[in-house]
Amino acid sequence: MDNSASLRIGDNEIELPLIVGSEDEHAVDTRTLRARSGFVTFDEGYGNTGSCLSKITFVDGEKGILRYCGYPIEQLAEKSNFLEVAFLTIYGELPDQDKADNFREKVLRSTNLHVSMERHFEGFPGNSHPMAVLSAMLNSLGCYYPDMASNNRQQDLEHFDNAAAVLISKVRTIAAMSYRTKMGLPFNYPDNELGYSGNFLHMMFSQPHHPYIASPEVAHALNLFLLLHADHEQNCSTSTVRMVASGGANLFASVASGVCALWGPLHGGANMAVIKMLEEIQKTGDDGSKFLDEVKDGNKKLMGFGHRVYKNFDPRANILAQAAERLFASLGSQDSLLDIARHLADAALHQDYFIERKLYPNVDFYSGIILKAIGIPLDMFTVMFAIGRMPGWIAHWKELAENPKGRIHRPRQIYMGANQRDYLPIEERD
Ligand code: ACO
Numbered sequence: 001m002d003n004s005a006s007l008r009i010g011d012n013e014i015e016l017p018l019i020v021g022s023e024d025e026h027a028v029d030t031r032t033l034r035a036r037s038g039f040v041t042f043d044e045g046y047g048n049t050g051s052c053l054s055k056i057t058f059v060d061g062e063k064g065i066l067r068y069c070g071y072p073i074e075q076l077a078e079k080s081n082f083l084e085v086a087f088l089t090i091y092g093e094l095p096d097q098d099k100a101d102n103f104r105e106k107v108l109r110s111t112n113l114h115v116s117m118e119r120h121f122e123g124f125p126g127n128s129h130p131m132a133v134l135s136a137m138l139n140s141l142g143c144y145y146p147d148m149a150s151n152n153r154q155q156d157l158e159h160f161d162n163a164a165a166v167l168i169s170k171v172r173t174i175a176a177m178s179y180r181t182k183m184g185l186p187f188n189y190p191d192n193e194l195g196y197s198g199n200f201l202h203m204m205f206s207q208p209h210h211p212y213i214a215s216p217e218v219a220h221a222l223n224l225f226l227l228l229h230a231d232h233e234q235n236c237s238t239s240t241v242r243m244v245a246s247g248g249a250n251l252f253a254s255v256a257s258g259v260c261a262l263w264g265p266l267h268g269g270a271n272m273a274v275i276k277m278l279e280e281i282q283k284t285g286d287d288g289s290k291f292l293d294e295v296k297d298g299n300k301k302l303m304g305f306g307h308r309v310y311k312n313f314d315p316r317a318n319i320l321a322q323a324a325e326r327l328f329a330s331l332g333s334q335d336s337l338l339d340i341a342r343h344l345a346d347a348a349l350h351q352d353y354f355i356e357r358k359l360y361p362n363v364d365f366y367s368g369i370i371l372k373a374i375g376i377p378l379d380m381f382t383v384m385f386a387i388g389r390m391p392g393w394i395a396h397w398k399e400l401a402e403n404p405k406g407r408i409h410r411p412r413q414i415y416m417g418a419n420q421r422d423y424l425p426i427e428e429r430d
Contacts, residue, residue, distance in 0.1 A: 009037055019050075023058050040412045046234075047308065051409070052242065056089055056395050057233040061309035066316065068231060069093070077319045082226040083107060083196055086168055086391035089231045090398060103165070110169035111190035111199065113177070114144050121181040130383045133178040134171070135259040141170060142252030149250035156250050157401055163251050164394045171390050172196070175383045176203030197222040200387070205375065217330035221370050224323050228316040228363060229388030231395060237261035237268065241393045245400050246409040258393045259386050265303075268385040271368040272378055274304035278337040278369075288343040296353045304365030305348060311358040320366035321345070327373055341369055 005028045007014045014037055017029040027050045034040050043049045058067045066073040068085060069092050076085055080094075087095045087103050095103060120140060124133055142149030148163035150156055156163070173190060180187050180203075188206045190199055197219045205212035214222070232238070240261035245254040262268035281291045294300040307314055328338060345361050348354040371381050400406055 007033075007037075009039060012037060019053075021053075023060070034412070040414075042414055046239075051234055051239060052400070054233065054396070054399060055092060056392070056399060057231045059233050059309055061307070061311050064310060064313040064315050064318075066232075073228065073315050074319065077224060077227060080227065081196075082223050082230070082388070083168075085227045085230050086394075089391045089395040090164055106162070106165035107169045107196070108192045110166045111173055111192060113170060113173055117141070117144060118177065118187065121177055124178075124181070126182065126184075128178075128182070129263075130175065130178045130182070130380055131259060131263040131386070134174060134383055134386060135256045135263075137174045137178070138167070138171065138259060139253055139256035141166070141174075142250055145252070149252045151248055151250050151253075153248060153401055157398075160251070160398060160401075164398075167251065167255060167394060168390055171387050172200040173203060175380065175387060176200060178383075179204055179377065179380055195219060195223075197226065201374075215330065217327055218374055221323055221327045222374060224319070225367055225370055225384065226388040228319060229367075229385055229392075231389070231392030235267065236264070237389065238392055238396050242396050242400050243409045245397045246406065248408075251394065251397050254397050255390065255393045258389070262386055262389065263382055268382040268389075270303055270362070270364040271371065271385060272381040274365055274368040275337070275372055275378055275381070277303045278340050281340050282336055286340075288340045288347070292344065292347050292351070296351075302344065302348075302354075302359070304368065305344075305354070305361055306357070306359045307362045310360065310362065313360045314362045316363035317361045317366055320363060320370060321361070324366050324369050324373070327370060331373060335369075335373065337372070338369055341365065 002018070004015045004017050007016055014033065016033065019027045019029050021027070030041050041049070056069060058070070059065065068076060068089050071080075071088065071094075076088075080088075083104055084094065084100060086107075087100065091099075117137070117140065120137060121133070124136075145159075145163065145166060148156060148159040148166070177187050186208070188203045191202050191211075192199065194202055198214045201214040201218070201222065202212050234242075237258040241254045241258040244257040245251075249257075265273050277291075281288055284290070291300060292302075295302045324338065328335065345365070348360055354360075367385075368381060371384055372378075376384060
């Protein structure tokens with residue numbers, strides 16, 4: 001193939017270089033287009049725009065492939081764990097034993113919050129959404145580490161390793177404390193003898209004299225949930241992190257913005273919406289069939305289905321579907337929500353509406369069911385996603401910050417508003 005593409009605009013023929021990614025992805029490099037032609041590209045929603053060169057995650061939505069730094073998600077889900085995958089996404093390689101121990105130690109040592117930060121929780125109204133609290137607290141966390149959050153790129157990079165460990169560790173503590181505050185319960189301080197997931201569940205659910213010890217199956221399911229969410233290339237929240245970081249903002253401020261972007265129901269809020277949808281179906285005594293009819297009539301949306309990138313299947317959903325079955329078997333409980341979920345997923349594979357539109361269960365479809373079975377309250381679901389996504393946000397911040405040629409992200413627009421007009425005093429306006 002040629003290494004350039006030509007674009008004809010009127011009589012003007014413009015040669016544009018091609019870029020080929022390491023997995024043979026092709027792109028037309030339009031960076032010089034405006035300077036050479038006066039034209040910009042229009043790509044609302046960025047569905048055809050590569051916003052960066054990245055080495056972290058590869059997704060092939062048509063084939064249902066997801067790899068972190070080259071490693072297939074299926075292998076990582078089977079053989080690795082969340083902290084190792086966090087290291088992988090951030091540093092680009094699996095750690096050797098020393099590096100793994102060092103990273104784990106750093107994360108485990110960073111669990112506690114400064115006591116004065118604990119008082120921040122009292123400042124939020126009792127019914128505050130935990131995503132609002134999480135975003136505010138992560139940004140505030142930077143105030144306690146001014147050396148790591150200086151907005152001086154060189155300095156922030158020098159302190160990066162510690163800042164990354166602080167965030168991966170404390171995001172759990174903040175999440176659990178916001179839950180305890182909302183419930184009017186005393187804080188549970190971290191128990192660093194416990195693993196990453198077990199410690200979080202202890203901080204959430206232990207009661208005085210009744211420590212919560214997660215069963216291996218529950219700790220494994222949570223670990224898997226976090227691992228599968230660790231990164232997903234240029235999604236809405238990760239692109240937001242990169243956008244904020246491109247202006248020179250520190251790591252804490254950048255990931256706090258990622259939390260805000262993740263909050264929406266079309267992104268991280270979907271796992272919560274899935275449970276609400278399943279409960280709504282359950283309440284009416286429907287097995288899912290009537291709801292599916294309403295979806296096909298265009299009156300309802302099937303939450304947890306569809307994906308901008310995956311148009312075949314979401315490999316994370318396949319892994320979590322099996323994990324949900326295993327978790328339910330180990331808990332010995334049956335939840336009719338799972339039956340409804342199975343019915344909806346089955347319909348998607350066999351009914352024309354879904355086949356034609358390539359709508360498959362996405363990761364949020366099963367993650368909501370798993371989180372509910374673990375006992376995570378509904379309004380904490382998106383917070384759980386944020387804990388899982390933290391390594392990805394951190395990795396993208398690092399990748400962007402280390403790029404010496406990086407420029408501030410500043411898209412163009414096509415202005416469609418009023419042409420120039422004259423200001424009239426209020427009494428002269430119609
Ligand atoms: N239920 C019913 N129909 C749907 C759904 C759905 N969940 N998703 C898409 N469609 C239909 C659309 O109505 C459209 O139909 P049409 O061609 O008849 O107009 C067609 O499928 C194409 O859909 P788009 O909206 O073009 O898909 P897009 O890529 O823009 O949206 C999105 C992707 C936002 C994920 C969408 O599928 C959706 O809203 N899903 C539900 C929310 C959800 O689960 N979000 C989580 C995404 S994963 C994540 O963030 C981790």
